[in-house]
Amino acid sequence: MGSIDDLVRDLRRFEQRKEVTRALRKRIREPVPGVRKAIRRRALDTLPKGGGLNVWASKTRVSAKVSLAGRGAGVKLRGTRKSGKGKADLRRLDAGKVRHPSWGRRGPGQWHVQQVEPGFFTKPAVEVDQWRDACLKAVDEALEVIRRGR
Template sequence: MSDSLEALIRDLRTFDRRKEVTNALARNVRKPVPAVRKAIRQRALAVLPARGGFGRWVSKLSITARVKLQGRAAGVSLKGRRKGFPDKQPKVDLRRIDQGRAAAPSWGRRGDGDWHFQQVTPGFFSETGAEFDGWRKATLDAVDEALEVIRRG
């Protein structure tokens, strides 16, 4: 893969329609995103506490993907968001939940200072996204297709 990626970077520098190729490349790399969303939501339902509907509530998060094709940090990044309770929290800290700590109301109270942290199973988001097999195949196919377009001219 690294040989074909290096060849793509080298050939893109001199290709006159590089914007067209990079847009197609990004579009092809994004193809597995719906399957990743589904896998993350299913994992949240499976590993997060079901009591009180917490796992179900977290599984309704919105997930966006960003494809970056330039620089040293080229790759796909996933971002998850979930709005909190309208009257108490503007948004939920999904990163902390993914790390294994979830904020919970103490004995049903939701006022300031009435929340505590409880341990949950870590990695429902990050591990699921990283372990998904479709990324590698989609990326390899996209790079090969882009190289073919460049070589055809």
């Protein structure tokens, strides 16, 4: 079993690295639909149902960015969601805090922060074992292709 460091080092010297990296990125992104489902399921199960926050958060767009550059090599999962006047603060929601108006009043000083269960986004992303398995398998396959010289 190879490591990502071995792969990055060997890729630099390999002539057909574009084909290998394209296949590697595709392979690493395969579990993303499963991660999306896990995030949606957790949002629906753990976030408050009153007002529809759980349904709203379950519609978060999830994408994966695969980086194979030196020490920064890895996979970064990103969630985005639009709100009424721009982007929503999903990081804060994932940290367990929701800001909303008191009794529908939206004026200055009439908003408050409510605690909710943290980790609707990060916990499912970390708990999905198929993600780790797919990454390890993709790295091993790419190293095998490089070592065979194709």
